[in-house]
Amino acid sequence: MNDPYANVAGKYDRIFENMNKGLRVAGLRMFRPSKGMDILDVGCGTGSHLELYRRYECNLFGIDISPSMLAVARARLGGSARLDLGDAANLPYEDRRFDFILSMLTLHEMMPGTRSKVLSEMKRVVKGQGHILLIDFHTGPYQPGKGWMSKLVILVSEFAAGWENFKNYRHFMVSGGLPKLAALNGLRVVKQSILAGGTITLCLTSPE
């Protein structure tokens, strides 16, 4: 299988974690997990996000389609999380398995038709009273200075990731980003926050 992250996985955190850490912390402020919760990270990448949740003594699960990203996550998390190689459009978990699901910077890079399948799978595996935290690029408006700098970095990164990736990113943006996607797929946004000069949004959602 083609792994678009094969050449990037080893340096992904060095390039992006400085920018991403603040978003992860903002997500934690939006939804603080309780001890013993079952938490799934969809598109867990190198495992940095799950690492942050380790201190809450939850049962951690991650799934990613990229073997190279997952290898970094396995080295980082060892036995403290169950990590699965697989497609988020077909989650290998039973119905209503998780108290909390998070997914960061993952939906925008999927093909348009895949996004709805993935959200439908998340809805299937989250508990009735559970929450889904989505973090992804925002459609603006962007703040002068900080916002436009951040937008430039995003555009360069998305373009450098290849044409297919860029097309998916563009589609995600022109379709209205996370709030539109959540509404279209029956997820109610219970809290929303817009960060990084208007370029990133965090949506805490629950199944309707």
Ligand SMILES: C[S@@+](CC[C@H](N)C(=O)[O-])C[C@H]1O[C@@H](n2cnc3c(N)ncnc32)[C@H](O)[C@@H]1O
């Ligand atoms: C930009 S990275 C973000 C990684 C991580 N969420 C983070 O915050 O650092 C996107 C991740 O989504 C994963 N991904 C993309 N499509 C996927 C799919 N259909 N199923 C599972 N993972 C997927 C990629 O392999 C990659 O690791």
